[in-house]
Amino acid sequence: MIKVGELEFPPRKVWLKTYGCQMNYHDTERILSHLSGLNFTRTEEQSEADLVIFNTCAVRDLANQKFYSHLGETKKLKESPDINPETGLKKNVVVAAGGCIAQTEGKDLIKKYKQLDFAFGTDVVDNIGEMVYRAYAGERKFSVTSWDKTDNYSIETKITHGSPMAFVNIIKGCDKFCSYCIVPFTRGREKSRRLEEVVKDVKRLVEYSGVQEVMLLGQNVNSYGKDNGESLAQLILELDKIDGLKRLRYTTSHPYDVSDELIAAHKDAKKLANHLHLPVQSGSNTVLQRMLREYTIEHYLGLLEKMRKANPEIIISTDIIAGFPNETEEEHLATMKLLDLAQYDFIYAYSFSARKGTKAARMEDVLTDDIRGRRLREIQAKQLLIQEKIRSNMIGKTYRVLVEEKGMNKGILKWTGRSSCYRLVHFEPQFPEQDLQWNWVDVEITSATALSTQGKIINILGKNW
Numbered sequence: 001m002i003k004v005g006e007l008e009f010p011p012r013k014v015w016l017k018t019y020g021c022q023m024n025y026h027d028t029e030r031i032l033s034h035l036s037g038l039n040f041t042r043t044e045e046q047s048e049a050d051l052v053i054f055n056t057c058a059v060r061d062l063a064n065q066k067f068y069s070h071l072g073e074t075k076k077l078k079e080s081p082d083i084n085p086e087t088g089l090k091k092n093v094v095v096a097a098g099g100c101i102a103q104t105e106g107k108d109l110i111k112k113y114k115q116l117d118f119a120f121g122t123d124v125v126d127n128i129g130e131m132v133y134r135a136y137a138g139e140r141k142f143s144v145t146s147w148d149k150t151d152n153y154s155i156e157t158k159i160t161h162g163s164p165m166a167f168v169n170i171i172k173g174c175d176k177f178c179s180y181c182i183v184p185f186t187r188g189r190e191k192s193r194r195l196e197e198v199v200k201d202v203k204r205l206v207e208y209s210g211v212q213e214v215m216l217l218g219q220n221v222n223s224y225g226k227d228n229g230e231s232l233a234q235l236i237l238e239l240d241k242i243d244g245l246k247r248l249r250y251t252t253s254h255p256y257d258v259s260d261e262l263i264a265a266h267k268d269a270k271k272l273a274n275h276l277h278l279p280v281q282s283g284s285n286t287v288l289q290r291m292l293r294e295y296t297i298e299h300y301l302g303l304l305e306k307m308r309k310a311n312p313e314i315i316i317s318t319d320i321i322a323g324f325p326n327e328t329e330e331e332h333l334a335t336m337k338l339l340d341l342a343q344y345d346f347i348y349a350y351s352f353s354a355r356k357g358t359k360a361a362r363m364e365d366v367l368t369d370d371i372r373g374r375r376l377r378e379i380q381a382k383q384l385l386i387q388e389k390i391r392s393n394m395i396g397k398t399y400r401v402l403v404e405e406k407g408m409n410k411g412i413l414k415w416t417g418r419s420s421c422y423r424l425v426h427f428e429p430q431f432p433e434q435d436l437q438w439n440w441v442d443v444e445i446t447s448a449t450a451l452s453t454q455g456k457i458i459n460i461l462g463k464n465w
């Protein structure tokens with residue numbers, strides 16, 4: 001039993017569902033860490049939860065739909081046996097919604113869904129303990145969606161998973177206002193943590209939590225430090241010096257803000273991974289203009305060339321939106337051509353979906369869902385052919401992977417890990433009971449298709465090297 005203020009908190013279970021990007025997964029970690037202080041442990045079974053939390057994503061329609069359907073299903077959690085005569089619902093399960101949808105629609109959700117007890121936005125994640133306290137003190141139907149008005153963005157990274165990989169937020173919000181994107185409305189203005197604070201934070205994670213691989217996070221990490229006269233490149237070079245840290249990644253980058261200094265860091269920082277995710281969105285300059293992306297395809301391709309020169313091992317991935325409003329066939333073909341020119345290792349391609357409140361949602365649009373679907377399929381099919389070719393070059397080469405998990409693959413037990421260049425590699429253990437989780441292993445690639453890379457163990461370095 002834990003006593004906080006006037007309330008006693010017996011051991012309870014929280015069920016948490018996360019939608020969307022790494023930023024949301026990172027927020028989920030923070031939520032879980034705060035809730036452990038109120039005696040909550042996580043459960044994968046919604047039926048045994050005392051507290052149910054949805055961490056929502058508003059970026060595309062599909063994630064929205066999934067959340068509304070999952071929230072609708074929670075009504076049954078509140079039905080019998082313990083009935084509140086006022087609402088007709090079970091009293092003791094608390095249901096909450098946080099994240100991007102809750103930020104903009106919190107009040108409406110509370111009104112519309114009887115079973116929803118409270119909603120909270122993206123900037124109050126660290127106040128979750130206070131909100132849960134209010135709920136267990138008997139308060140219901142409240143929504144907290146205020147923005148943090150302080151100049152500083154100062155946090156300590158929370159991890160609860162016990163793995164050697166950690167997400168570290170370095171900048172929050174986004175000032176770009178790309179015409180299709182809801183993020184500036186759901187995550188607010190850009191604010192960076194101070195470089196000194198991030199370095200201390202990562203040193204602490206490495207020394208005391210066994211972290212070896214760090215992913216620096218932000219909606220636009222290339223804007224990091226602008227307000228403080230600091231930069232992502234400086235941060236990377238400082239983190240590179242930390243003993244015990246093995247690998248460093250960052251995401252997501254906006255091409256407009258990729259500096260020469262950052263490109264040089266890809267050459268100089270020994271721990272910076274051989275991977276860059278650089279979302280392009282479209283291969284057409286006219287579409288990029290309508291998206292308000294602030295760069296041309298020529299500039300973008302120039303960046304790829306410089307990156308590949310700085311680090312010849314680097315692999316590049318991207319995001320693409322198929323069927324932006326009024327995209328012509330010619331504009332779509334420009335994206336198809338870009339795939340040939342850029343030679344991405346993988347892409348995340350999405351069909352455009354109108355997000356309420358954005359400029360693109362107000363554009364008159366002649367495209368149909370069928371056209372969008374066909375263009376998306378064409379992009380994906382072409383990329384798979386390119387990917388197959390690129391990945392066949394991996395055969396015979398050896399990659400160092402950090403082993404994450406095991407699973408059955410066509411009836412055969414295989415372990416899976418990620419290389420520095422972010423490729424997932426599957427391989428068999430040397431004997432059936434061998435536990436390789438969180439070991440570093442050198443794996444020689446024996447076969448590679450567009451979607452799967454298989455290898456054999458060459459050397460096991462153990463959990464540290």
Ligand code: SAM
Nearest residue numbers: 059180181219252254279319320350351352353
């Ligand atoms: N900050 C990153 C950047 O500048 O590219 C992207 C962050 S966004 C949350 C992730 C991806 O979702 C985008 O790169 C884009 O491809 C996709 N996306 C965002 N809004 C979208 C929309 N309205 N329709 C379809 N895809 C969208």
Ligand code: SF4
Nearest residue numbers: 174176177178181183
């Ligand atoms: Fe959205 Fe553009 Fe900001 Fe990325 S840079 S989060 S796409 S507004």
